[in-house]
Amino acid sequence: MELFSAKEVSKSYANHQALTKVSISVDEGTIFGLLGPNGAGKTTLIRIINQITAPDSGSVWLNGQPLKADDVYKIGYLPEERGLYKKMKVGEQALYLGQLKGLSRRDAMKELKIWFEKFEITAWWDKKVMELSKGMQQKVQFICTVLHKPKLLIFDEPFSGFDPINADIITREILQMKKEGSTIIFSTHNMESVEQLCDNIALIDKSKKILDGPTQQIREQYKSNIYDITYHGDFDIQSHDLARKYNIISNELNGKMNKLSIQYLDGSNSRELIKDLVEHVEIISFNEVIPSMNEVFIKVVKQNA
Amino acid sequence: MHKIALIFRREYTTRVQKKSFIILTLLMPILMSAMFILPAYFATMDDEQARTIAVYDGSAIFLGRLENSEFTKFKFIPEEEYLKLKDDIKNSSYYALLVVAPNFLTTNTIQVISVSNIPFDLKSQIKDKIQNVIEKDKMAEVVRQTAIPDLEQRIEATRTHINIDTIKLGEGGEAKKSSTEIGMVLGYIFGFMIYMFIFIYGGMVMQGVMEEKQSRIVEVIISSVKPFQLMMGKIVGIALVGLTQFAIWVFLGFAIISATKSFYPATSQSQQVQNVMAQSQDAMQQAAPQMDKMQEIFSMVDTINFPLIIGCFLFFFIGGYLLYSSMFAAVGSAIDTQEDAQQFMLPIMLPIILSIMVMMSAIKSPEGPVAFWFSMIPFTSPVVMMARIPFGVPVWQLALSMFLLVITFVGMVWVAGKVYRTGILMYGKKPSWKEIGKWLMYKS
Numbered sequence: 001m002e003l004f005s006a007k008e009v010s011k012s013y014a015n016h017q018a019l020t021k022v023s024i025s026v027d028e029g030t031i032f033g034l035l036g037p038n039g040a041g042k043t044t045l046i047r048i049i050n051q052i053t054a055p056d057s058g059s060v061w062l063n064g065q066p067l068k069a070d071d072v073y074k075i076g077y078l079p080e081e082r083g084l085y086k087k088m089k090v091g092e093q094a095l096y097l098g099q100l101k102g103l104s105r106r107d108a109m110k111e112l113k114i115w116f117e118k119f120e121i122t123a124w125w126d127k128k129v130m131e132l133s134k135g136m137q138q139k140v141q142f143i144c145t146v147l148h149k150p151k152l153l154i155f156d157e158p159f160s161g162f163d164p165i166n167a168d169i170i171t172r173e174i175l176q177m178k179k180e181g182s183t184i185i186f187s188t189h190n191m192e193s194v195e196q197l198c199d200n201i202a203l204i205d206k207s208k209k210i211l212d213g214p215t216q217q218i219r220e221q222y223k224s225n226i227y228d229i230t231y232h233g234d235f236d237i238q239s240h241d242l243a244r245k246y247n248i249i250s251n252e253l254n255g256k257m258n259k260l261s262i263q264y265l266d267g268s269n270s271r272e273l274i275k276d277l278v279e280h281v282e283i284i285s286f287n288e289v290i291p292s293m294n295e296v297f298i299k300v301v302k303q304n305a
Numbered sequence: 306m307h308k309i310a311l312i313f314r315r316e317y318t319t320r321v322q323k324k325s326f327i328i329l330t331l332l333m334p335i336l337m338s339a340m341f342i343l344p345a346y347f348a349t350m351d352d353e354q355a356r357t358i359a360v361y362d363g364s365a366i367f368l369g370r371l372e373n374s375e376f377t378k379f380k381f382i383p384e385e386e387y388l389k390l391k392d393d394i395k396n397s398s399y400y401a402l403l404v405v406a407p408n409f410l411t412t413n414t415i416q417v418i419s420v421s422n423i424p425f426d427l428k429s430q431i432k433d434k435i436q437n438v439i440e441k442d443k444m445a446e447v448v449r450q451t452a453i454p455d456l457e458q459r460i461e462a463t464r465t466h467i468n469i470d471t472i473k474l475g476e477g478g479e480a481k482k483s484s485t486e487i488g489m490v491l492g493y494i495f496g497f498m499i500y501m502f503i504f505i506y507g508g509m510v511m512q513g514v515m516e517e518k519q520s521r522i523v524e525v526i527i528s529s530v531k532p533f534q535l536m537m538g539k540i541v542g543i544a545l546v547g548l549t550q551f552a553i554w555v556f557l558g559f560a561i562i563s564a565t566k567s568f569y570p571a572t573s574q575s576q577q578v579q580n581v582m583a584q585s586q587d588a589m590q591q592a593a594p595q596m597d598k599m600q601e602i603f604s605m606v607d608t609i610n611f612p613l614i615i616g617c618f619l620f621f622f623i624g625g626y627l628l629y630s631s632m633f634a635a636v637g638s639a640i641d642t643q644e645d646a647q648q649f650m651l652p653i654m655l656p657i658i659l660s661i662m663v664m665m666s667a668i669k670s671p672e673g674p675v676a677f678w679f680s681m682i683p684f685t686s687p688v689v690m691m692a693r694i695p696f697g698v699p700v701w702q703l704a705l706s707m708f709l710l711v712i713t714f715v716g717m718v719w720v721a722g723k724v725y726r727t728g729i730l731m732y733g734k735k736p737s738w739k740e741i742g743k744w745l746m747y748k749s
Contacts, residue, residue: 013747014743014747047730050528051528052524052527052528052730072528072529072530075528077524077525077528079521079524079525079528081521081524081732082521082522082524082525083519083520083521083522083525084520084522085319085516085517085520085522086516086520087319088319096311096315097525097526097529099311100308100311100312100526100529100530101529141525144525145525
């Protein structure tokens, strides 16, 4: 079921177009990756979802209703450029931010206790933010974002500033929240985490959406008939006629386990490739290469240039 | 409203709980009162050092005619001793050497030779004594020449001291006794206080806005509240910090004034008041029917004026503060660093600095055209009008000034809100005035 959608959203500033008729749809209980190069318009879209700015045209929907002022309580937002009041105490500050998101002081206190214990940071409660390290501040900020159990969570580069161990903790928390029914919009340049976390993605470049769909499907879509093959047998494909029929990407001959990366050209297929090869060698493994999100990203953005 | 209250509470409590706030709030009245109490205290300590002054009188006019006072003794010495003493006062038992030259009557000058600087009091004491003797001699001479025996008494009788009772006619024709001096002092104090509060707390608003922008927390907060709510919550919260400080100062001020009074000899103020009362009563005996009315007027001065002044102070403080702090908020939102502030601060500070300059002339001439116009212009009216109010301002002028101030600050808060909304999310470039002008046109 669709929880959030933007329909043909456009926004322009005095001297540039930030978004041009961008539509996205996010299903409930999924993680949606919002991708794009720097300056593509992601932050503008995120700010529109948070009602920090309003679109020039188009509409934004939550739960089948046009977005309204009260909906800020249902959204949790972790901006890319984040910060806390440096001179305020951690606990007091978290309480304040929780209350701004509509929690009562008592509820905010209850939730905070749970989170602080979970992250083992109870001892920080009375420390000033400026006494904490960057990573510690990020943890506090993460808690403040999810404290009010929002239906829709927006994370903009949530892993920046975290060491691998803490990044792992955050990843697990995000997946846990998804399991509990939260919907998450996730903006990042780290394509590995997109593959790991996102069910669907949209790619925005130069103010327009240029690609969207389920993550796996998109990767499938961008595969280019390349296969990684391991074989037994002393066969040098480069000096054979097959080298003209296929595009040889690499061939590693090391005696026993020889490796071949090969692409068939248009009009051919994998069955024909196997048939051609088995005549000469004993195939041990035969894998189609599915491009990483990183490769898809680079390819699509370059094409759009 | 709920959210503004939250913001407002945070702005208020974090500032009021700060050590610097508490220290400054308590220390300020103590410093101020030290400025009043200490001189008063020292003034009560008389110069109680016993001194003997050697007098060499070359003119022989003063021999035996300088009276000793309680602590100062004069000893006349002959010429030989004088010549010895002249270069050696240090090792003598005398504090100083007073030399009257033989040609004193033509020069009117005497010399006091001493090792250390002689105290001011002693100097004037000596001067008075010398003057007295000479004036007495001259008077005797005139009396002898004119052959009028009671001349001295007659001349004394021509000395006249004039008191001016300033009676002001109010709207309804009732007379009010006013005091120009008190008016000037009050006008100055209140005008200056508004000026100070606008500067201190307006600056605080700007710092607060910049802190939120620099620490980047602003984006988190405006995903929960509207930028305008954040701005207003901050402005109102800080205003209340100012009013809290003001209230504490008023309270401490009263405590200190009563403490100060106990140091002053009872004469200074209360006696003056009694003098005025006595004189008015003289006048009243001639105009007996007016007496009741005058009594009434005294009580009116006591009861009505101060609530009006305090009320106006609160109004103009809040109005002027809202006007300026919204501008400070807009500037704080537009810039990234403290250094960029200068360019935008100057145009804001100019009118307020101008207003303090106009105030100086307004307390001298509260009805003049300069005072009038600058107490109408909203950017200067909080300070200038405050300086005029103790002298009494026609109701229509007060109302017009207040009205102009209100519409201006409403307009300014609106404009500032627009600049602020765009400014707090703009990083990395120092905006120009033109750029800020464009922000006004942006849709939200």
